[in-house]
Amino acid sequence: MTNDPTAAPGSDPSEENPWAMQLVVLRDKHALAREVDVCEAAARAVVGLLDDERAAPGGPWNQAIHAWADGGRIRKLVRRADGKRWDDVQELPGVLVTQAGPEGFGPAGVRAFPPCPEHPLPKTLSKLQMGGTVFPSEHASAHTAAQVLIEVTPLEQITSGKLAAQCAHAAQLLYAALDEPRRAQWRADGFRVEVRWPDRGEWAANPRPVSVVDAGFTELDGPTETARAVWRADLES
Template sequence: MQLVVHRDRERPAREVDVAEVAASAVVRLLDDPRSAPGGPWHEAVRTWRDAQIRKLVRRADGKRWDDVQQLPGVTVSREGPEGSGVAAVRAFVPAPVRPLPKALHKLQVSGTQFPADGRSRTEDVVVAVEVAPGLGISSGKLAAQCGHAAQLAWEQMPDHVRERWRADGFRVRLVFPSASEWAGKDRPVTVTDAGLTELDGPTDTTRAWWG
């Protein structure tokens, strides 16, 4: 699954907002009627979910951001606090990495970074995602890991919880626990990154829970 993050050079969004919006975009695509049996996206989504749920995060601005809106997918955006930009992410229907549509292929993958400025402002959510302390990963990698955690939560939670989350617009709150808090909790969802990019070897990166 390709994710494209909008980057405004003049007023960049906060990293925490980008990661939360990315998680929501992933789940909204999975929950979209077009991804359900009989829908035009169903076979692509089913094939991807049955294999490795890899996500690649790219960045775009200006015309390039406008261009990718024409490709099948779901865009989620949210205003940031005063002084920061709008966080916007488009999740695309899963497809082979090669060949990619030209509008996606020319977008940069590595080095996607946003200001790590402040904590989440999202309150009263159904689902929270927490990030392992000390990872040292890029904003793009963080967005992908949060998307993984949200997807696994959506797949594993009871139906009645999923209904409440759907009614809430699949909002997510991002939490940054201390090392002792991370070690002392047991969550229903844990994402273990394979260590192919940015991390050395398999690493627990994010966890999710619902209330």
């Protein structure tokens, strides 16, 4: 299952007012989270939002999610906040995931919001910075027993903010492909994922059923495969 945003309505920044899901990451310069924890928290927040009862038919988020996702519209924009600005965004409807880091690092926090047109946004979101979001590149996941494995490309240099969006894309596509018994298993585990960085040989030798191809409108030069996902039990079958 491959997602290529180059073919997806709503992914081209030349569109007048494309839809996007806004993600806000906690970036506390006094207690920075690790990149791996931010990426995992972003994946969990997005899947948690899609699985939320408010996203179900009849729920207040359902129509917005379908308007965004139908036809492949899964554009995500990652912003950063700390202090009062982080506290302020918690007042907006959404799904928050926090994930503890190891000693010496702060917790990762990501809040996902229901998709909407990019303009206008609530001021608490629109004033937050997007580009250049970077976290320490510590890549040893604490979730090696998670039921979902997400792998990110070793071939490109990608900022932490954009990488979080790519991991969230991969998690969303896998969630969409799962049957309800597997969704229930994942739900019971808090939608945990393990994000890992394979080496070049492993990346070349091990394609996965879910693949994310970024359109290359921002950091990357042209369409680029950025992330993959797989249900871990399928690796053992």
